[in-house]
Amino acid sequence: MNDASTNDAGTNDVRPSRFDTLAIHAGQHPDPSTGDAIPAIHVTSTYAQDGIGNLRGGYEYSRGGNPTRTALEEQLAAIEGGAHGVSFASGLAAEDALLRAVVAPGDHVLVPNDVYGGTHRLVRTVHGKAGVAHTTVDTSDLDAVRAAVRPETKILWVETPSNPLMKISDIPALAQLAHDNGLLLVVDNTFASPALQRPLDLGADVVVHSTTKYLGGHSDVVGGAVVLRDGADELAEQVRYVQFAAGAVSSPFDAFLTTRGIKTLAVRMQRHSENAQTLAERLVHHPAVGRVLYPGLPDHPGHKVAAHQMSRFGGMISLDLAGGEAAARTFAESTRVFLLAESLGGVESLVNYPSEMTHASVRGTEAEVPPSIVRLSVGLEDVTDLLEDVEQALSRL
Numbered sequence: 051m052n053d054a055s056t057n058d059a060g061t062n063d064v065r066p067s068r069f070d071t072l073a074i075h076a077g078q079h080p081d082p083s084t085g086d087a088i089p090a091i092h093v094t095s096t097y098a099q100d101g102i103g104n105l106r107g108g109y110e111y112s113r114g115g116n117p118t119r120t121a122l123e124e125q126l127a128a129i130e131g132g133a134h135g136v137s138f139a140s141g142l143a144a145e146d147a148l149l150r151a152v153v154a155p156g157d158h159v160l161v162p163n164d165v166y167g168g169t170h171r172l173v174r175t176v177h178g179k180a181g182v183a184h185t186t187v188d189t190s191d192l193d194a195v196r197a198a199v200r201p202e203t204k205i206l207w208v209e210t211p212s213n214p215l216m217k218i219s220d221i222p223a224l225a226q227l228a229h230d231n232g233l234l235l236v237v238d239n240t241f242a243s244p245a246l247q248r249p250l251d252l253g254a255d256v257v258v259h260s261t262t263k264y265l266g267g268h269s270d271v272v273g274g275a276v277v278l279r280d281g282a283d284e285l286a287e288q289v290r291y292v293q294f295a296a297g298a299v300s301s302p303f304d305a306f307l308t309t310r311g312i313k314t315l316a317v318r319m320q321r322h323s324e325n326a327q328t329l330a331e332r333l334v335h336h337p338a339v340g341r342v343l344y345p346g347l348p349d350h351p352g353h354k355v356a357a358h359q360m361s362r363f364g365g366m367i368s369l370d371l372a373g374g375e376a377a378a379r380t381f382a383e384s385t386r387v388f389l390l391a392e393s394l395g396g397v398e399s400l401v402n403y404p405s406e407m408t409h410a411s412v413r414g415t416e417a418e419v420p421p422s423i424v425r426l427s428v429g430l431e432d433v434t435d436l437l438e439d440v441e442q443a444l445s446r447l
Contacts, residue, residue: 069129069245070316077124077309091306092117114294118302122309126265129244129312130257132277134286136293137305141240141260142168143298144274146176148258149205150296151288152234155181158203162189162219163416164212166238167409170417173207186416189219190352192227199231208254209238210247211356214368214404214425216343218352221359225253234285240264240395245319247360250279263395264365267311267318273300318397318430322365325436326428330367332437338377338444340422341370366394367426375421377447378403382424384443387435394427399436401426 080087094116097109109115119137126135138144149172153159161173163186173184187198189208199206206228210219221237228235236256237249243264249257259265261273278286293299300308323346330344345356346363356363371377381401382390388401392408402408404419412418428436 072128073125073245073315074313076128077121079121089118089121089309091302093302112302113297113299116299116302116305118309119300119305122300122305125309125312126259126261126275126277129315130239130277131244131248131250132257133280134278134282134289136276136278136286136289137261137300137308138274138276138293139298139300139304140272141258141262141274142172144258144260144276145169145172147289147292147296147298148236148256148276149173149177149182150292151285153177153182153204156183156202158183158185158200159205159207160185160187160189160195160198160203160233161207161417162209162212162217163187164215164217165207165209165417166213166240167404167412167417167419169207169209169238170415171411174415188217189224190217192220192223195224196227199233203231203233205236206233207236207238209241210359211241211345211352211364211366213241213366214343214402214409214419214423216345216350216352216366216368218345218350218356220355221249221252221254225255228255229253241366242360242364243315243319243395245316246323246362246364250277252359255279255282256285261308261311262393264319264322265312265315265395266308267315267395267397268307269393269396269398271304271307271311273304273308319362319365321430322428323362325430325433326365326367326426327363328433329426329428329436329440333367333369333440333444336441336444338372338447339369340372343368343370343423365428367428369424369426370420371422371424371447373422373447375405378405378422378424380446381443384446385439386442387431387439388426388443394425396427397430399427399429399431399439 123135235254237254240260257277259275334342344367382403388399402425405421409419
């Protein structure tokens with residue numbers, strides 16, 4: 051007997067439980083009148099009511115709810131193993147809504163010292179102006195995290211793998227630490243995606259995503275998500291209230307594109323990981339490369355933890371170039387297959403210079419990225435072409 055549960059005896063309505071199947075079917079109910087296999091894109095802004103307050107399916111106005119967004123939110127919750135999925139117009143909108151729902155003036159947030167620049171900026175400047183304090187800490191160091199907790203701390207925020215230095219943090223250990231201190235453990239799972247890592251299963255309370263990245267997967271949509279564990283009903287209601295009240299919702303078409311991307315997530319992450327592993331192993335001894343930052347390498351400081359909590363090691367690699375800033379800039383501007391661009395997680399390979407691009411806003415802070423770092427989002431192209439491109443760019447240094 052397989053481990054997929056079923057409905058009442060005598061029916062053939064199988065409820066899938068395995069990731070690859072959930073990614074394709076969760077929230078994707080065929081249209082009852084036409085049998086459409088792909089749910090319609092509901093572009094309406096408003097909904098006819100059968101009498102004042104008598105709503106059809108609970109829909110009133112598309113800022114408050116839309117069937118296409120609902121389908122995506124069911125899908126998001128299912129693939130992360132959560133009870134509540136909430137979809138937003140961007141990853142930062144998702145993070146902002148969560149912060150608004152949890153922290154107030156006088157509260158304190160712990161964030162990684164290698165956190166995405168936009169997250170650091172949001173916490174430091176937007177919520178900082180509202181009276182929320184923060185401390186940056188190396189979340190791969192449990193003693194450092196423990197020492198940084200204050201009586202007013204509300205959230206322990208974690209990225210693993212981190213952006214862009216690819217640090218690995220032990221989610222179960224951090225969950226225990228957080229809960230012992232009454233903190234909410236939030237894990238940004240953008241780099242790994244739930245195809246490779248499910249933080250809620252490892253003890254986290256909340257997962258956040260830039261769905262722009264691997265979940266969308268095709269560099270054609272911007273979005274974000276908050277997924278909450280079972281039992282977090284009250285917090286989920288608060289996040290949904292902020293979603294409705296502040297209005298940073300994903301549009302119907304953006305929700306549709308994200309749903310379509312998720313359906314191929316499992317097979318894409320397999321290829322991303324295989325290509326990245328090949329590149330990392332080839333580059334680790336290259337004379338122009340000081341360090342290859344990739345958790346799939348056995349000598350990576352977080353390799354053992356990553357191997358325990360991830361099924362593969364993902365498609366992101368950072369290179370610390372031996373020639374410093376000049377070499378990093380030259381490399382980033384010399385690739386031909388890897389496009390010089392911000393973002394990550396699409397089918398095409400990208401190269402990014404974090405110090406001047408994605409992490410420019412954290413220069414001069416504890417989260418500043420060394421200028422010798424370049425970040426590679428390894429795509430789905432033929433790996434031989436990717437190797438040749440990286441090697442020709444390194445030959446210019």
